[in-house]
Amino acid sequence: MDDIAPTPRTQIRRIPERGVYDRATIDAILDEGFLCHVGFVVEGQPFVIPTGYGRAGDRLYIHGSAASRMVRTLSSGVQVCVTVTLLDGLVLARAAYHHSMNYRSVVVLGTAVEVTDEHERLVALETITEHIIRGRWTDIRPPNPQEVKATRVLRLPIEEASAKVRTGPPVDDEVDYTLPYWAGVLPMRLQIGEPIPDSRLRPDVPLPAAVRGYRRA
Amino acid sequence: MDDIAPTPRTQIRRIPERGVYDRATIDAILDEGFLCHVGFVVEGQPFVIPTGYGRAGDRLYIHGSAASRMVRTLSSGVQVCVTVTLLDGLVLARAAYHHSMNYRSVVVLGTAVEVTDEHERLVALETITEHIIRGRWTDIRPPNPQEVKATRVLRLPIEEASAKVRTGPPVDDEVDYTLPYWAGVLPMRLQIGEPIPDSRLRPDVPLPAAVRGYRRA
Numbered sequence: 001m002d003d004i005a006p007t008p009r010t011q012i013r014r015i016p017e018r019g020v021y022d023r024a025t026i027d028a029i030l031d032e033g034f035l036c037h038v039g040f041v042v043e044g045q046p047f048v049i050p051t052g053y054g055r056a057g058d059r060l061y062i063h064g065s066a067a068s069r070m071v072r073t074l075s076s077g078v079q080v081c082v083t084v085t086l087l088d089g090l091v092l093a094r095a096a097y098h099h100s101m102n103y104r105s106v107v108v109l110g111t112a113v114e115v116t117d118e119h120e121r122l123v124a125l126e127t128i129t130e131h132i133i134r135g136r137w138t139d140i141r142p143p144n145p146q147e148v149k150a151t152r153v154l155r156l157p158i159e160e161a162s163a164k165v166r167t168g169p170p171v172d173d174e175v176d177y178t179l180p181y182w183a184g185v186l187p188m189r190l191q192i193g194e195p196i197p198d199s200r201l202r203p204d205v206p207l208p209a210a211v212r213g214y215r216r217a
Numbered sequence: 218m219d220d221i222a223p224t225p226r227t228q229i230r231r232i233p234e235r236g237v238y239d240r241a242t243i244d245a246i247l248d249e250g251f252l253c254h255v256g257f258v259v260e261g262q263p264f265v266i267p268t269g270y271g272r273a274g275d276r277l278y279i280h281g282s283a284a285s286r287m288v289r290t291l292s293s294g295v296q297v298c299v300t301v302t303l304l305d306g307l308v309l310a311r312a313a314y315h316h317s318m319n320y321r322s323v324v325v326l327g328t329a330v331e332v333t334d335e336h337e338r339l340v341a342l343e344t345i346t347e348h349i350i351r352g353r354w355t356d357i358r359p360p361n362p363q364e365v366k367a368t369r370v371l372r373l374p375i376e377e378a379s380a381k382v383r384t385g386p387p388v389d390d391e392v393d394y395t396l397p398y399w400a401g402v403l404p405m406r407l408q409i410g411e412p413i414p415d416s417r418l419r420p421d422v423p424l425p426a427a428v429r430g431y432r433r434a
Contacts, residue, residue, distance in 0.1 A: 009262060014285045034304055034318065034405075037254040039263035045226060046263050048256035048300040050322050068231045083265040087252055087407070092428065096346050096357045097364040101251065105267050129313050133403075140313045140398050147314040169415045181357050182425050183415040186350075188251075190304070191408030198386045198400040208399050211309065 009109055010162035020163040029106045029163055030055045030084055032216060034132065034190075038062065039081035040073050053082070054127035060108060060156040061115075061124040071152045075114040082108045082156060089187040093170035094179045100166060102185065108161040115153040124153040135210035190216065226326055227379035237380040246323045246380055247272045247301055249433055251349065251407075255279060256298035257290050270299070271344035277325060277373040278332075278341040288369045292331040299325045299373060306404040310387035311396045317383060319402065325378040332370040341370040352427035407433065 003022045006012070012019025020026070036053045039046055049070050053062045060082060064071040074080055084106045091100040115121050125148070126137045143151070170183050195211050220239045223229070229236025237243070253270045256263055266287045270279045277299060281288040291297055301323045308317040332338050342365070343354045360368070387400050412428050 009259075014282060034307075035302060035320070037256075037265050037267075037300060037302070039254075039256040039265035039298075041258050041261070041263050042226075044258070045296045045326060046256035046258050046298045047326075048254050048265050048298045048324065050254075050300065050302040050320065052318060065231060079262045081256075081263045081265045083254060083267065085252060085254070085267040089410075090251075090349055092350065092353070094358055095360075095364075096342060096354070097360050097368070099346060099349065099353075099357075101269060101349075103252070103267065107265065109262060109264075125313060129316060132307055132316065132318075133309065136309070136316075137313070140316075141311055141393055141396055143312075143314050147312075151314070169413075176358055177417050178419070179358055180419060180422050182422050182428060183418055184428075185413045185415075186428060186431060187410035187413060189408050189410065191406050193306075193404035193406065196386070196402045196404065198402075200394050201400055202395070202397060205397050205399050211399060211401075211403060214403060 004161050006162055007160050010107065010160055012162060012164055018164050018166055020165050026106050026158070026161055026163045027055065029086060029104045033084040033086055036062070037083045038070060040070065040078055042069070042073055052128055052132065054124065054131035056123065056127045058158045060158055061127050061153055063124065063128055063151050063153045066150065066152045071154065074112040074154050075152060077111055077113065080110060080112045080156060087188055089185045091170045091185055092183055094172045094176045094181040094183045098170055098172050100170065102166050104163065104165045106161060106163045108156060108158055110156050110160055112154040112156045115155050118148060121148055121151070121153045125151065133210055133214065139208050139210065221378055223379055224377055227324065227377055229379060229381055235381045235383055237382050243323050243375070243378055243380045244272065246303060246321045250301040250303055253279070253299045253301045255287060256300070257287065257295055259286070259290055269345055269349065271341065271348035273340065273344045275375050277375055278344050278370055280341065280345055280368050280370045283367065283369045288371065291329040291371050292369060294328055294330065297327060297329045297373060304405055306402045308387045308402055309400055311389045311393045311398040311400045315387055315389050317387065319383050321380065321382045323378060323380045325373060325375055327373050327377055329371040329373045332372050335365065338365055338368070338370045342368065350427055350431065356425050356427065
């Protein structure tokens with residue numbers, strides 16, 4: 001897969017060795033995350049709103065009600081930033097100054113476009129649903145025409161994007177390695193619990209394979 | 218604790234019953250999260266950057282190198298949005314349209330101010346370190362004057378803020394409850410793994426109580 005050439009806006013300048021521009025890394029982070037944080041500006045004030053999303057090739061899809069400020073703002077064709085962050089651990093150094101986190105994040109910049117084509121809108125909704133849980137789309141009631149109409153879908157091309165990745169142990173100043181302080185990494189990951197069936201679930205409906213033993217890539 | 222009066226900018230308009238404005242809820246979410254997403258604007262383009270933070274009373278502290286674009290931009294006194302999101306589960310409804318997530322999020326709007334007072338800067342660094350892992354500050358080498366000088370600290374008052382919380386089972390259309398599709402919640406939480414000691418750890422240094430059996434509030 002191709003790399004994305006960093007632009008002056010996506011070039012990682014602080015600790016440049018953490019910057020990653022290859023599409024495989026960017027896509028893997030986007031595909032593992034559940035939530036993105038969407039940044040947009042209203043009257044000079046930035047807003048950062050968490051929401052679901054899905055990726056289909058070079059396109060990020062997000063959706064929402066036509067009544068939401070985020071969706072209304074983005075539909076008007078403004079500049080947007082979509083960030084996905086995965087926390088992998090706490091990095092505990094000997095020095096306070098060198099404490100850090102292990103993480104993988106992606107920033108996508110651009111202008112979102114409202115998807116007006118009804119077929120693409122349906123594809124986007126399938127993409128967003130399948131992003132949350134693969135195999136779900138064929139095991140639910142699909143959106144009816146009214147629901148498709150009530151949903152606005154926004155498309156953001158994955159063109160101007162970069163990833164930032166920190167892995168591994170703490171890095172202390174050489175003189176500090178002899179200090180009597182514990183140092184290392186406390187790993188973290190998203191844990192998936194036991195499914196909680198809805199209290200009104202039909203008793204003859206089994207737990208689907210997509211939910212049973214659900215794991216994130 | 219007092220409530221925060223919603224402003225036109227923090228009032229939850231979409232699904233208003235999810236809006237929460239009491240300080241206890243807002244503080245609990247801020248105290249449980251590890252990462253915030255900071256939104257700021259450079260030449261009309263919003264940026265959303267993940268970073269650590271800490272809370273001391275009515276103040277949010279974030280920090281970074283004087284070389285970082287985020288810190289430089291925020292130091293100039295621009296409007297900022299800090300968002301913290303905790304993902305609690307996937308909400309799987311019978312209808313695609315009613316799929317959702319259980320989450321708790323806080324949005325803080327305002328203008329960050331650079332902390333110039335050296336004592337407050339040190340307090341802020343302690344707050345940020347203790348936010349990650351309580352009890353750590355007394356078990357590390359504290360920042361030396363050069364490190365304190367190299368770190369810029371930003372303070373954002375928790376004045377204009379709101380939380381948004383979704384909990385509980387899916388809510389389907391009444392007619393859909395008879396459909397033969399599985400519905401329920403797949404809970405998620407941050408799992409803390411076994412500490413990985415640094416390969417250069419002094420062999421006589423035990424695992425501190427703050428790290429051993431670490432749990433998030």
